[in-house]
Amino acid sequence: MSEMLPMSSAPAEPVPGPLGLYVHVPFCATTCDFCAFYQTRPTAEGIARYLEGIAAEMRLFPPDRPVTTVFWGGGTPGLLAPSALRRLGELVRAYVGDQLVEWTVEMAPASVTRARLEALRDVGVTRISMGAQSFSPELLAALGRQHTREQVLRAYDRVRAAEFPSVNLDLMFALPGQTEAEWMSDLDQAVALAPDHLSTYCLTFEEDTKLWVKLSEGRVKLDPENEDRLYERTWEHLTAAGYPQYEVANFARPGHPCLHNLNTWHMHEWIGLGPAAASQYAGLRAANTADLNQWFENVGQGRRVTEDRVELTPELLAQDALIFGLRLTAGVNPVALARRFPSAQWDRARGVLADLEAEGWAEKSGPLFRLTTAGRLLADAVGEAILTAMDPG
Amino acid sequence: MDVSLTRNFCIIAHVDHGKTTLSDRLLEYTSTVSERMLTDQHLDAMDLERERGITIKSHPVTMVYRAKDGHDYCLNLMDTPGHVDFSYEVSRSLAACEGALLLIDAAQGVEAQTVANAHLAFAQDLKVIPVINKIDLPSADLELCTKQLEDILMIPAEEAILASGKSGIGIEDILEAVVKQIPPPRWHNYPRTRALIFDSIYDPYRGAIAYARVFSGQLKVGDNMLFMGAGQKTEIKEVGIFTPKMAKKAVLSAGDVGYIVSTIKDPADINTGDTLTLTREPAADMLPGYKEVRPMVFCGLYPLESSDYEKLKSALGRLRLNDAAFVYQSESSLALGFGFRCGFLGLLHMEIIQERIRREHDVEIISTYPSVIYQVFKHGQEMIEVDNPVNLPEPGSITEIREPTIKAAIHIPNTSMGDIMSLVMEKRGTIEQTDTLDATRVMLTCVLPLNEILIDFNDRLKSITRGYGSMDYELGEYQPGNLVKMDIMINGEPVDAFSSIVHRDKAPGKGRDLCEKLAEIIPPQMFKVAIQAAVDGNIIARDNVRVMRKDVTAKCYGGDITRKRKLLDKQKEGKKKMKQIGRVSIPPDAFIQVLKN
Numbered sequence: 002m003s004e005m006l007p008m009s010s011a012p013a014e015p016v017p018g019p020l021g022l023y024v025h026v027p028f029c030a031t032t033c034d035f036c037a038f039y040q041t042r043p044t045a046e047g048i049a050r051y052l053e054g055i056a057a058e059m060r061l062f063p064p065d066r067p068v069t070t071v072f073w074g075g076g077t078p079g080l081l082a083p084s085a086l087r088r089l090g091e092l093v094r095a096y097v098g099d100q101l102v103e104w105t106v107e108m109a110p111a112s113v114t115r116a117r118l119e120a121l122r123d124v125g126v127t128r129i130s131m132g133a134q135s136f137s138p139e140l141l142a143a144l145g146r147q148h149t150r151e152q153v154l155r156a157y158d159r160v161r162a163a164e165f166p167s168v169n170l171d172l173m174f175a176l177p178g179q180t181e182a183e184w185m186s187d188l189d190q191a192v193a194l195a196p197d198h199l200s201t202y203c204l205t206f207e208e209d210t211k212l213w214v215k216l217s218e219g220r221v222k223l224d225p226e227n228e229d230r231l232y233e234r235t236w237e238h239l240t241a242a243g244y245p246q247y248e249v250a251n252f253a254r255p256g257h258p259c260l261h262n263l264n265t266w267h268m269h270e271w272i273g274l275g276p277a278a279a280s281q282y283a284g285l286r287a288a289n290t291a292d293l294n295q296w297f298e299n300v301g302q303g304r305r306v307t308e309d310r311v312e313l314t315p316e317l318l319a320q321d322a323l324i325f326g327l328r329l330t331a332g333v334n335p336v337a338l339a340r341r342f343p344s345a346q347w348d349r350a351r352g353v354l355a356d357l358e359a360e361g362w363a364e365k366s367g368p369l370f371r372l373t374t375a376g377r378l379l380a381d382a383v384g385e386a387i388l389t390a391m392d393p394g
Numbered sequence: 395m396d397v398s399l400t401r402n403f404c405i406i407a408h409v410d411h412g413k414t415t416l417s418d419r420l421l422e423y424t425s426t427v428s429e430r431m432l433t434d435q436h437l438d439a440m441d442l443e444r445e446r447g448i449t450i451k452s453h454p455v456t457m458v459y460r461a462k463d464g465h466d467y468c469l470n471l472m473d474t475p476g477h478v479d480f481s482y483e484v485s486r487s488l489a490a491c492e493g494a495l496l497l498i499d500a501a502q503g504v505e506a507q508t509v510a511n512a513h514l515a516f517a518q519d520l521k522v523i524p525v526i527n528k529i530d531l532p533s534a535d536l537e538l539c540t541k542q543l544e545d546i547l548m549i550p551a552e553e554a555i556l557a558s559g560k561s562g563i564g565i566e567d568i569l570e571a572v573v574k575q576i577p578p579p580r581w582h583n584y585p586r587t588r589a590l591i592f593d594s595i596y597d598p599y600r601g602a603i604a605y606a607r608v609f610s611g612q613l614k615v616g617d618n619m620l621f622m623g624a625g626q627k628t629e630i631k632e633v634g635i636f637t638p639k640m641a642k643k644a645v646l647s648a649g650d651v652g653y654i655v656s657t658i659k660d661p662a663d664i665n666t667g668d669t670l671t672l673t674r675e676p677a678a679d680m681l682p683g684y685k686e687v688r689p690m691v692f693c694g695l696y697p698l699e700s701s702d703y704e705k706l707k708s709a710l711g712r713l714r715l716n717d718a719a720f721v722y723q724s725e726s727s728l729a730l731g732f733g734f735r736c737g738f739l740g741l742l743h744m745e746i747i748q749e750r751i752r753r754e755h756d757v758e759i760i761s762t763y764p765s766v767i768y769q770v771f772k773h774g775q776e777m778i779e780v781d782n783p784v785n786l787p788e789p790g791s792i793t794e795i796r797e798p799t800i801k802a803a804i805h806i807p808n809t810s811m812g813d814i815m816s817l818v819m820e821k822r823g824t825i826e827q828t829d830t831l832d833a834t835r836v837m838l839t840c841v842l843p844l845n846e847i848l849i850d851f852n853d854r855l856k857s858i859t860r861g862y863g864s865m866d867y868e869l870g871e872y873q874p875g876n877l878v879k880m881d882i883m884i885n886g887e888p889v890d891a892f893s894s895i896v897h898r899d900k901a902p903g904k905g906r907d908l909c910e911k912l913a914e915i916i917p918p919q920m921f922k923v924a925i926q927a928a929v930d931g932n933i934i935a936r937d938n939v940r941v942m943r944k945d946v947t948a949k950c951y952g953g954d955i956t957r958k959r960k961l962l963d964k965q966k967e968g969k970k971k972m973k974q975i976g977r978v979s980i981p982p983d984a985f986i987q988v989l990k991n
Contacts, residue, residue, distance in 0.1 A: 023952050038953075074951075202948045229944040250948035265952045279953035286956060309956050321959065325950060356977070360921050382920045382945040384958075385965050392966075 021070045021261050021271030022097060024055065024089070025278035026078035027293055030111075034145040034215070035173070037207035039277035039291040040076040048081060050297045051275070052088050057300040058274050059096045065283075067098030068272070070261035072105045079108030083120040090124025103260045105130055105169075111148040113156035118163040128259070129160045130169040130200075136190045137183055140176045145211060157194055167257050169198035174235065175228045176204050177221040184231055185238065192242045197257040200250050201235050203228055232378060249328045249380055266329060268322040279309075286311040319345030320391050324384040327363075332371020346391040353390040357383060398578045399465055400649035402607065404472040404487055406511035407497035408864070412527045416497060416559035416568075417455075417473060423565045424457040424469070426637065454605060454651045455638040461573045469572060470607075470651035472592070474511075480739060481868060482687050483719070485514055486592040486667045489683050490607035490651065493521035493576030495568065496549075500526050500534035504542040504831065506805045506866035512547050518683075521576045524554040525568060530561055538832055546831060579609070579649035586677035587611025589646070589654075589670040591621070594661045596715035600632070601659040606670060607651045609681065613670070614645040619656070622680045623668040628656040662718050687719045689737025690798065690869065691744055691848065692781040694725060694762035694891070695751070696733030698986070702757050703732050709755035710734060713747060720747055725782075729891040729973060729985045730760065735782060741848060760986045762891050764848040769796040769872055783893040786879045789930045795877040795895075798844040799870040804855065806863040808836045813858045821846035822875075822897060841870055845895070880934075882908055883926045884916075885976040891985055901927070905935035908988070915987045916980055918942040923978045939978065 028043035028051075029036075041047065071093055081089065093104075105128040106121055113131070121129070133153045135141050141148065148156075160168055170191050174184045191199060206216050206223070215221045236246050244252035248266065251259065265271060265281075273280040277291035287307035290296045299306045311317070319342035326333035335354070339347050354370060357363035362376030362383065372383065407413040421427040457469045474487040488494065494515040498508060515522050524547075526539050540551035555571060557564030581588075593605040606613075613619065617630045632655040634642040646652045658664060666687060669680040697706045710722045721737040738744035744764065751757050767781045771794040780786050802823075806814050808830075815838075818825055823842035831837055842851075847867070855863045880901045882892035892912075896904055905927025912925045916939045923939040950958050972979040 021952075025953075072952075074953075200948075205947055205949070225944065232944060232946070249946055249950070262951055265955070266950070271952055273952065277953070279956060281952065281955070288953065288956065311956060311959070321955065324962070325955065325958075328950065356921065362920070378944045378946050379920055379942055380946040381962070382942055385962050385969075386920065388962050389966050389969065 017066060018267070018269035019069045019260075019264050020064055020066055020282075021072065021264050021269070022064070022068045022093065023261075023271055023273040023278055023280075024071070024073045024078075024093065025273065025275035025289075026073055026075040026081065026089075027051070027276050028075065028080050029077050030080065031145070031147055032211070034143075034211040035204060035207070037210050038076065041293050043080055047293060048085055051293065052085060052092070054276075054293075054297040054300050055089065055274055056092055057303075058305065059092060061300060061303060061305055062272060062274070064096070064098070064272055067100035068096070069100050070103045070105075070264060070271075071097060071101065072259075072261045074107050077109045077112060078106050079112045079117060081117075083114075083116040086117060086120040087124060090121065090126070094125060101125070103127055103167075105259065105261060107132065108156070108160075109148065110153045110156040113159050115159060115163070118159060118165075122163055122165065127165060128167040128169065128198075129165050130171065130198075131156060131160065132171045133157075133191070134171060134173045135176065135179075136187050137179070140179055140183070143177055144173070154194075157196075167197045169200060169259070170194070170196045171200045171202065173202050173204055174231045175224070177215075181227070181231065181234070185234065188235065188238055188242075192239070192244070198251070198253040198259065199239060199244055201239070201252070202250055203232065229378065233374075236374065236377075245330070247330050249377060263329075266325040268318050268325070280307075281313065284313050286313055315342040316345045316392070318342055319347075319350075320388060323350060323387050323391075327370075327372050327383055327387075328377070328380045330371065330377070332363075332366070332369040334368050335370055336368055349390040349393075350387065353386050357386070397582050397647070397649045400468045400470070400579050401493070401572050401576050402470045402472070402491045402579060402649065402651060403493040403495065403572055403576050404474050404491050405495045405497055406474060406484075406488075406508075406515055407527075408499070408502070408505040408507040408511075411497050411499040411502065411505075411508070412559045413473075413497055416495075416525070416527060416557070417471060419559050419562055419565050420469075420471065420569065421455065421457065421638070423562075423569065424459045426455065426457040453638065454636050456635045456651065459569050459573065462570060463573075467573050468649075469569070472651065480719075480743070481510075481514065482685070482739075483593070483666060484511070485518065485683065486590065488515055488518040488520060489667075489681070490590050490592045491518075491520055492578070492580060493523065493572065495572070496522050496524045496547075497527050498524065498539055498543070500529045500536060500539055501531045503535065503538050503835075504546050506803045506837075506864040509546060509803055509837070510866040510868065512549075522549065523568075523571050523575055524549050525557050525564070526554050527557050527559055529556045530558045530563065542831060546829070546837075581609045582648035584610035584677070586675055587613065587670075587672045588677045588681055589613060590681050591664060591666055591668045591670060593666060594664040594718065596661045597655075600655045601657070602661040602664050604654045604656070604658075604664050604670070605652075606646070606654055608646045608648055610648050611672070612645050612647050613654060613672075618673040619654075619670050620673045620676055621664070621668045622671055622677070623684050623686075624663065624665055626658070626663060627673055628658050631655045631657065661715055664718070666718065687739070688767075689719065689721050689739060690844065691738045691740055691764050691766060693736060693738075693744065693764040694727060694730070694733050694782075695722075695736050695748070695759050696727065696730040696762075698758035698760055700731045705755065706734070706751065706757045706759060709751050709757055710736070712755070713750060717747070719743065727762070727890050728887075728975075729889045730762070737781065741852070760989055762989060763894055765895065766798050766845045766848070768877065768895060771795070780895075783879050783895045784890050786895065789878065794874050796872040797875045797877060799841050799873055800844050800847065800867040801870045802838075802840045802842055802847075802865055802867040804838040804840060804863065804865045805831065806836060806838065806855075806859050807834055809834075810859045810863065811836060811838075814838065814855065814863070817851070817854055817858065818842065821851060842867075843873075843875065843897075844869070878929045880905055881928045882912070883924075883928060884912070884939075884980070885923050885978050886926075887975050888928075889975070889985070891989065898929070901929050902934045905929075906937075909935050909937035911988050912984075913937040913939055915984045916940075916978070917984075919978055920945075921977050923976075 027040050029040040104126045106126050107130045136150050206213050239252045246252050247258045270282045272282050276293050276296035279288040287310040290306050363372050405413045454472050459467045472487045474484045543549045555567045588610050589606040589608040591604050620627050633646045635652040667684040671677040719739050722734045725735045726732045767779050770778050770780050772791045818840050823840045825840050827839040829837040876898045878898050881888040909925045918940040920942050925937045926933045927935040969979045
């Protein structure tokens with residue numbers, strides 16, 4: 002582990018890393034049972050305010066360097082009318098500069114139309130991420146999703162026809178009532194469509210969701226052992242199908258991992274715009290007010306009001322770079338991280354990493370230190386162990 | 395009053411045979427207490443006693459009865475504790491009497507405690523008057539009761555009085571028998587003042603109050619008196635009798651039963667069984683039968699919430715004030731934090747104290763495994779007594795460990811004989827005698843190591859006999875045993891709360907059980923953790939804490955990072971509340987879960 006010791010003369014983060022832009026589009030037609038993100042019903046007035054607000058916030062908060070990746074999430078960005086998509090796209094283009102390499106937009110299958118895709122293509126979007134979740138009609142209905150299997154297939158065809166360079170499908174597993182066979186069938190159907198990227202999410206029960214209410218009322222049950230097995234089978238299956246895993250929940254054909262997200266996990270910077278959007282920029286991690294009207298009022302009056310503010314010290318960034326970096330299949334480069342954040346508690350981190358390696362949860366590969374497959378199933382426990390060691394206070 | 399018109403007696407019985415109801419009827423009949431004043435069970439003051447139908451503390455009462463011979467007799471009724479844990483207290487109450495009513499439930503017949511109590515009464519040379527109670531029950535079997543009286547207790551059947559406390563049958567017969575058959579106070583001609591202390595209580599204003607039976611001479615306010623056993627001198631501030639409330643009197647004379655307030659504040663300074671005399675003319679000899687009461691069963695008591703430590707401490711202090719037989723001192727445990735090592739007379743005593751801490755003092759507690767006092771002999775040294783396995787010397791230095799035994803009388807249906815004999819064998823006991831009680835019941839007389847009955851003996855006896863079995867015991871001799879200390883180690887570190895002294899042959903089985911239970915209860919860990927049972931440094935059983943298989947959540951994008959951090963921070967804080975044994979984090983209630991079982 003001696004290679005992990007920081008070089009005493011190494012400069013701390015000499016060049017700013019890549020900069021991302023996250024735009025939160027807070028509109029949804031309905032709320033899915035599992036969703037805890039901030040969203041609101043789309044109205045003509047609300048959308049107009051939103052676009053005006055984004056323009057105002059952009060003026061308030063200009064980037065200090067060109068943005069390389071953009072991600073529109075939500076909500077359902079794809080719910081905006083083509084004209085609104087174009088307007089938002091133009092604002093973004095003017096904001097980011099000329100170094101953009103990836104621009105992702107999340108879409109719900111039900112709202113994928115040719116006109117919308119054309120608008121997105123025209124403004125320069127490079128990547129569509131579609132929340133399919135499942136191909137099973139019963140499970141889709143059980144999740145409260147507003148689309149059918151046919152809509153997923155038709156939407157996918159339209160996205161492909163529009164020739165975006167990269168397409169992702171989101172899938173969910175361990176759904177109430179879902180058998181292992183059903184999940185493997187969902188995976189197979191997704192693979193058969195040959196997307197460039199797949200994200201698979203084990204259903205989580207978050208407070209303030211309809212699903213949480215169902216769980217607390219005993220209408221759905223957790224089955225942790227089944228979850229273990231589904232995780233393992235998913236990872237094996239997708240890797241074998243030509244989608245190597247690169248993060249706990251993410252798989253991509255070579256050349257197609259989501260750069261925006263990778264930059265996040267490497268603890269680089271991003272600016273978040275729109276209500277509830279989180280930023281990690283200029284020494285501060287914080288989220289915008291999670292209310293469209295309040296946010297609009299604030300930015301209209303020239304104020305950016307944020308909550309959950311965390312000062313980004315090198316120590317905290319080093320911890321997070323380890324915690325989130327170890328969720329990546331490639332792992333982390335402790336030497337490089339120690340050079341980037343020399344003041345962090347590397348001696349303590351070294352102990353935990355050695356323990357993880359001794360227990361078979363992690364391994365070294367050249368300069369990289371990564372979790373084994375079994376270890377990746379314990380990524381949260383690993384994160385907690387790292388946090389406990391590096392920040393015992 | 396003429397000493398020849400005084401009678402001192404008590405009622406002895408098995409639990410639930412109707413002692414308290416009968417006492418109430420006697421008080422009513424003699425107009426000592428009006429019917430309206432009688433709560434259902436007058437003499438049992440504590441809620442817990444009432445609930446369990448047993449008497450823990452003795453409450454004497456003085457009645458006046460005009461007998462058929464025309465004289466007014468002064469009858470002092472001593473209400474004795476109903477359980478063998480308090481057998482010394484029982485014996486002191488008996489020693490303050492000349493006679494006893496032996497109560498037998500007409501439907502139940504003679505039971506284990508009936509026999510034990512009758513033997514205690516015979517040992518004090520008391521005149522025993524058998525009373526068959528509840529004769530108006532449809533299930534009453536008088537023939538069986540009289541036969542058992544003769545066969546088991548060797549009491550002539552014709553002496554038995556038929557009664558029902560509930561419907562007031564036979565009350566006058568009983569009072570007449572007390573007057574006629576029980577002798578007047580003994581030893582009243584002894585030339586010096588002597589009184590027997592049979593109990594004491596604490597009064598916040600008057601300090602320790604001694605309950606005493608005067609055998610000879612007089613005690614009055616202003617006298618300087620001497621506790622002969624303790625060697626302590628004090629001045630009498632007040633004397634009186636129980637009517638049943640405390641009623642001041644100028645003097646207590648030979649034959650009287652009453653209370654004494656002195657300058658002594660702490661009841662721990664007054665020993666039950668001690669003899670009182672006057673300092674100016676002290677008696678030469680003490681009354682017989684005095685011994686210091688010693689706790690026999692020990693365990694650690696810990697607050698469930700460590701913030702309740704002070705509350706527990708004050709609860710123990712207050713309980714101790716009225717119960718000199720209960721002792722405690724502070725101790726700390728790796729697994730359970732700060733608590734107290736407590737000593738009790740026996741299992742019931744332990745249970746009652748624990749229940750009173752929970753109920754009357756509102757402190758949630760957890761207790762460690764109970765232990766007995768072992769006599770440990772070391773090379774060339776004097777014997778030491780060990781009541782906590784943690785204090786056992788190095789095994790190499792020990793030449794012999796002796797353990798206390800009990801002599802148990804076990805009453806069971808004869809269909810359970812085989813199973814109960816196996817149970818006794820399993821508990822390392824020997825059966826010395828088998829007596830037939832009637833066509834369906836037998837009595838086994840057994841010797842058992844005390845520590846073997848501490849945990850589940852009584853429960854198993856009850857379950858094997860479907861509730862029909864009963865047991866009574868008295869302490870027996872110490873006997874050498876092949877005893878070893880067994881430690882439970884988690885990740886190589888001994889967890890003190892689980893150390894125990896066990897028979898060598900039983901260690902592997904008990905060790906396996908404990909390891910298994912802990913492995914089941916400790917939540918899965920990220921690092922391999924061994925749970926081992928060790929004797930003399932050798933591992934005799936082992937298990938592993940379950941290895942965590944999955945602890946991962948997806949969705950860690952930009953906006954989720956703060957949330958994820960918060961969650962990890964929260965988990966980290968949660969772990970701080972856990973017991974850390976090496977890298978193992980054990981929720982505080984895991985140990986409690988194991989101990990509870």
